[in-house]
Every structure is written in C-alpha cells, then in structure tokens.
Amino acid sequence: MPEVIPPDSVGIVTPQVAQFDIPLTLECGKQLNSFQLMYETYGELNADRSNAVLICHALSGHHHAAGYHSMEDSKPGWWDSCIGPGKPIDTNKFFVVSLNNLGGCAGSTGPASINPETGKAYGPDFPVVTVQDWVRSQAMLADRLNIPHWAAVIGGSLGGMQALQWSIEYPERVHNAAVIASTPRLSAQNIAFNEVARKAITSDPNFYEGRYGEHTTYPDKGLMLARMVGHITYLSNASMGEKFGRDLRAQTLKFGLLDVQFEVESYLHYQGERFSKNFDANTYLLMTRALDYFDPARAHEGDLSKALEPAKCKYLVVSFTTDWRFPPDRSEELVNAMVEAKKSVSYAEVDSPHGHDAFLIPTQRYMDVFHGFMGRVAKEIPHAR
Amino acid sequence: MRADLSIIKDWVQPGTEVLDLGCGDGTLLDYLQTHKQVRGYGLEISSENITECLRKGVNVIEQDLDSKGLSNFKDKSFDMVVMTQALQAVRQPDVLLEEMLRLAKESIITFPNFGYWRLRYYLARKGQMPVSKTLPYTWYNTPNIHLCTFKDFEELCYQKNIHILHRTVVDDEHRTNWLNQLWPNLLGQIAIYHVTR
Numbered sequence: 001m002p003e004v005i006p007p008d009s010v011g012i013v014t015p016q017v018a019q020f021d022i023p024l025t026l027e028c029g030k031q032l033n034s035f036q037l038m039y040e041t042y043g044e045l046n047a048d049r050s051n052a053v054l055i056c057h058a059l060s061g062h063h064h065a066a067g068y069h070s071m072e073d074s075k076p077g078w079w080d081s082c083i084g085p086g087k088p089i090d091t092n093k094f095f096v097v098s099l100n101n102l103g104g105c106a107g108s109t110g111p112a113s114i115n116p117e118t119g120k121a122y123g124p125d126f127p128v129v130t131v132q133d134w135v136r137s138q139a140m141l142a143d144r145l146n147i148p149h150w151a152a153v154i155g156g157s158l159g160g161m162q163a164l165q166w167s168i169e170y171p172e173r174v175h176n177a178a179v180i181a182s183t184p185r186l187s188a189q190n191i192a193f194n195e196v197a198r199k200a201i202t203s204d205p206n207f208y209e210g211r212y213g214e215h216t217t218y219p220d221k222g223l224m225l226a227r228m229v230g231h232i233t234y235l236s237n238a239s240m241g242e243k244f245g246r247d248l249r250a251q252t253l254k255f256g257l258l259d260v261q262f263e264v265e266s267y268l269h270y271q272g273e274r275f276s277k278n279f280d281a282n283t284y285l286l287m288t289r290a291l292d293y294f295d296p297a298r299a300h301e302g303d304l305s306k307a308l309e310p311a312k313c314k315y316l317v318v319s320f321t322t323d324w325r326f327p328p329d330r331s332e333e334l335v336n337a338m339v340e341a342k343k344s345v346s347y348a349e350v351d352s353p354h355g356h357d358a359f360l361i362p363t364q365r366y367m368d369v370f371h372g373f374m375g376r377v378a379k380e381i382p383h384a385r
Numbered sequence: 386m387r388a389d390l391s392i393i394k395d396w397v398q399p400g401t402e403v404l405d406l407g408c409g410d411g412t413l414l415d416y417l418q419t420h421k422q423v424r425g426y427g428l429e430i431s432s433e434n435i436t437e438c439l440r441k442g443v444n445v446i447e448q449d450l451d452s453k454g455l456s457n458f459k460d461k462s463f464d465m466v467v468m469t470q471a472l473q474a475v476r477q478p479d480v481l482l483e484e485m486l487r488l489a490k491e492s493i494i495t496f497p498n499f500g501y502w503r504l505r506y507y508l509a510r511k512g513q514m515p516v517s518k519t520l521p522y523t524w525y526n527t528p529n530i531h532l533c534t535f536k537d538f539e540e541l542c543y544q545k546n547i548h549i550l551h552r553t554v555v556d557d558e559h560r561t562n563w564l565n566q567l568w569p570n571l572l573g574q575i576a577i578y579h580v581t582r
C-alpha cells in the first residue's frame with residue numbers, strides 16, 4: 001500500500017472500457033461481431049495528437065501498466081518502473097496507452113466473457129487470436145482515441161512481438177518501435193516450454209476440455225504448474241541462486257519426498273498459487289499459442305528482412321545477457337534482418353543478472369539506454385509539451 | 386570535431402551507406418547524416434557511447450569486433466566502412482581489414498602512427514614505452530595491442546593486395562603540413578588511409 005504516491009508515479013488511475021460493435025475478422029478466419037478492450041492512459045494527449053505511446057503487454061500482463069488503482073493497492077502497475085514523470089516513458093512528455101489484449105482475462109473480451117450469441121461464457125470456443133489480431137484490434141482502439149499515429153510502440157517479450165508487428169502492419173502509424181527482450185519467432189525449445197505449460201493445464205482433471213466454468217470448478221493445479229515452469233524460464237540461474245541459493249525452509253532435511261524443503265520450491269509454489277487464483281486457464285492457452293504462432297517471416301519463405309520491408313519506423317532492440325528464454329542472439333537475428341532491410345535500428349545488449357524478467361527491472365544501463373532512445377523520440381514530436 | 390573525422394567527412398560521398406566501426410559517441414555519423422544524407426550504423430561497445438548515440442539519433446549496434454567480428458553483415462552491404470582509432474585495439478587487425486573490404490568497396494582507417502619521431506625518441510632516450518597525447522596509456526592498461534607505423538600498415542596493404550586511394554597524416558593538433566606529408570612515417574602522428582580492393 002502506498003502511504004503517499006511517489007512523485008515519479010502517474011498516481012491513481014482508473015481503467016476504461018472501449019466497446020466495439022464493429023466486426024473484427026481474425027487471422028484464424030473466425031469473426032468477433034463485438035468486443036471490448038480494457039485500457040488505461042497516463043499523461044495528456046497534446047494538441048496535434050503526436051505524443052501518444054502504446055505499451056504492449058507480455059504473456060500474463062494487462063492494461064494496468066503504471067500507477068495505482070487505489071491507496072489500498074499493494075503494488076503499482078507492471079511497468080511502473082519505466083512509466084511516469086521523469087521515467088524513460090515520461091508522462092510529462094508522452095500520452096501513454098496501455099491495454100489488455102483481446103482474449104485476456106483482465107477486462108477485455110476473452111474466454112471468460114459472455115458470448116452475446118449464446119448468452120454463455122465463450123470458454124474454449126473463444127477463437128484463437130494472434131499477434132496480428134491484437135495489433136488490428138489495437139489500431140481500432142487508436143482510431144477510437146483519435147490517435148492517428150504512435151510516437152512509439154513499445155513492448156517487452158510478447159509485447160515486443162506486437163511492437164514489431166505494428167511496424168510491419170501499419171508503417172505509417174508508427175514512428176518508433178522498441179522491441180525489448182523479444183524474438184522474431186519462438187525457438188523449438190520455447191515452444192516446448194509452452195507445450196509443457198499447456199499440457200499441465202489440459203491434464204488437470206478439473207479442466208473439462210476448457211469448460212471448467214460450466215462445471216463450476218477450476219484447473220488451478222494445472223495452471224499453477226504451468227506458471228511454475230514459466231517462472232523458471234523468466235529468471236536466470238544466477239538470480240535464482242542469489243535469491244534462494246539452496247536455503248532450506250527448516251533447519252534440517254526432512255527426508256520426505258513431498259515436503260516443500262527448499263526456499264526456491266516454496267517461492268515457486270507461492271508464485272504458482274497466486275497466479276492460478278488470478279488468471280484464466282483458457283487465456284493462458286490462448287496467449288501461449290499466440291507466442292508460438294508469431295513469425296512474420298513465414299509469409300516470406302522465412303526471410304525476415306523481406307517481412308520487415310514495409311516498416312518505416314526507427315527501432316530500438318534491447319536484449320539482456322542472462323535472458324535464456326529469448327537470449328541476445330535472438331535479438332541479434334532481428335537486428336541483422338533490420339540492417340539487411342536497411343531499417344533504422346539501434347541495439348543494446350544489457351548486462352543484467354535478472355534473466356528474461358530483466359525487462360521489468362530498472363537497472364542503470366537499461367534505463368540509460370531507454371532514456372536515450374525515448375529522449376530522442378520526444379525531441380521528434382512537434383510542439384512537445 | 387576531431388581532425389581525422391573532419392578529413393574523413395570530405396572523403397565520404399553524399400547519400401552513401403556507411404558502417405562506422407567503433408563509432409564512439411556518434412559524432413561522425415551524426416555529421417554525415419545531417420550534412421551529407423548518409424545512412425549508416427555505428428558499431429560500439431562502450432555503454433556511455435551507445436547511450437550518447439541513441440540521444441543523437443545515430444543508429445548504433447552493440448557489437449564486439451573482437452568476439453563477434455563482422456560475419457553478421459552480408460558482402461557489399463555498405464558503400465563505405467570507416468574505422469577511426471580502433472585498428473590498433475583489435476585482436477586481428479589484418480582479418481578485420483579484409484572483412485571491412487568484404488562489406489564495402491571502400492574503407493577509411495585512421496590509427497596512431499607509432500613511427501612518429503617523438504615516440505621513437507621517447508623509447509630511445511628513456512627505454513620505456515612512449516606515453517603521449519595520441520597514446521595516453523601506460524603499457525599495462527592500454528587498449529592498443531597492435532600498434533603499428535605508417536610503413537607497417539602500407540606493407541600489410543601491399544601483402545593483401547589492398548589499393549591505397551588516399552593517405553594523409555596529421556599532427557597532434559590535427560593539422561597537416563608539408564613536412565609531415567613529406568616524411569609521414571617520421572612526422573605524422575595520426576595516419577588516415579582511404580583504401581579499396
């Protein structure tokens with residue numbers, strides 16, 4: 001709970017809902033006749049609407065990226081370290097929009113929402129959405145907010161994929177794109193981890209083919225397992241070692257097979273449990289699928305530089321040395337393709353011990369890079385506030 | 386602007402595509418893109434320099450020439466590859482020189498000339514590795530591991546069939562004069578070469 005709102009916070013924020021009664025045809029061929037997107041905004045849109053920045057969320061993220069919902073909030077939004085007055089995404093300069101993606105479970109239309117055509121929750125019948133679908137629905141939100149183009153589209157991990165897709169799909173509407181701790185496509189190992197997570201969920205006896213809602217039950221054990229696997233891949237060996245080492249919860253070994261004995265086990269259990277209480281299992285399946293499917297080069301015989309051809313923005317690509325989910329060489333692959341396609345790109349490989357999660361943690365070098373890039377973005381804006 | 390950079394800028398044609406190895410704070414690329422419509426990228430490893438390039442809006446890519454080389458760039462992907470004051474600090478300058486001419490038809494290279502008379506005199510008189518304005522390091526903490534002279538560099542170019550288009554030397558005030566042009570290996574402090582295959 002914040003006793004006082006820190007001066008570099010965006011303060012108390014209120015989520016908003018945008019209702020769309022315009023059909024959206026998805027990449028899978030299915031159509032959503034109506035849907036809603038939950039979003040938040042920070043800062044003020046300037047007179048010529050040129051200072052808007054879009055924040056795209058990662059796998060389990062949502063619209064609440066910065067500030068607090070109330071004075072009772074225990075934690076600020078998920079990217080509060082980077083969004084606020086004086087922070088890299090400076091709300092004194094930029095108007096920031098952050099949303100919950102379609103298929104999410106934080107207020108945007110998703111598997112847990114009521115399907116207006118049946119009057120029941122979509123559940124597993126919610127269509128598979130892709131990064132491209134998200135970007136298209138985000139463009140509809142931009143139209144609604146009367147934002148003709150983004151000064152920058154920014155995202156980490158799965159959010160970085162959306163930033164990349166924006167630059168390809170709507171080149172005229174993106175001036176800058178920051179792709180952080182991301183990849184142009186998942187590796188087989190990445191997909192394998194996602195499949196383990198999905199299998200954990202679908203093999204929970206309470207999963208009922210995704211119709212757990214109708215059985216008034218919930219596959220929380222499976223979701224917990226999925227998150228535990230995911231969480232291991234978000235940290236590095238070093239950061240886990242530093243946080244927990246081989247510390248025991250009790251003084252002595254219990255020689256029991258089922259007890260939680262090591263601190264790291266206890267931590268994973270805690271993270272898994274907390275997550276399984278707050279996240280929809282069908283959404284988790286959906287989001288990991290969107291990750292698996294993303295591959296803008298596929299339509300160009302695997303040639304990423306060809307896929308990037310339409311883009312007009314200036315890119316920032318950032319990777320972190322200990323990120324083994326999307327390691328630096330995945331970012332370099334992207335940078336090389338951008339150079340080949342003669343795009344404006346800058347790349348920094350930030351030395352951080354925090355693994356994939358480093359993109360959420362404000363280390364000095366990372367913030368310097370981000371500040372440098374966003375400072376230049378601000379300078380480009382005519383009549384910046 | 387550093388004088389070797391201000392000489393180089395006159396050797397770069399407008400509208401060309403440039404790769405600047407060890408681009409520092411991006412001064413040269415910033416000038417070239419503002420005044421000569423040059424498009425380019427700088428490679429750099431210093432984090433302060435990378436941040437400064439980002440501020441300037443110069444495309445900078447973090448890449449260590451020693452560990453990664455230039456193999457991630459395709460043949461002839463640039464018009465010009467520039468490397469100022471970095472040749473002497475890399476592990477394999479000869480390999481790098483070939484790589485530079487694989488990426489572009491032309492290259493510009495500047496380095497401190499170890500044949501400069503004051504350095505020779507310093508070593509002869511004191512019997513110690515020279516420390517000067519252009520080489521301000523002691524032997525144990527210098528980044529310069531392959532110091533060479535004007536003559537050494539030309540010998541390398543000769544062996545590798547690299548053609549020298551222009552060469553010049555400047556003094557520590559970064560001036561050229563008739564004396565250092567006459568005896569460059571003895572009187573030039575910084576060597577500036579424009580080479581091609």
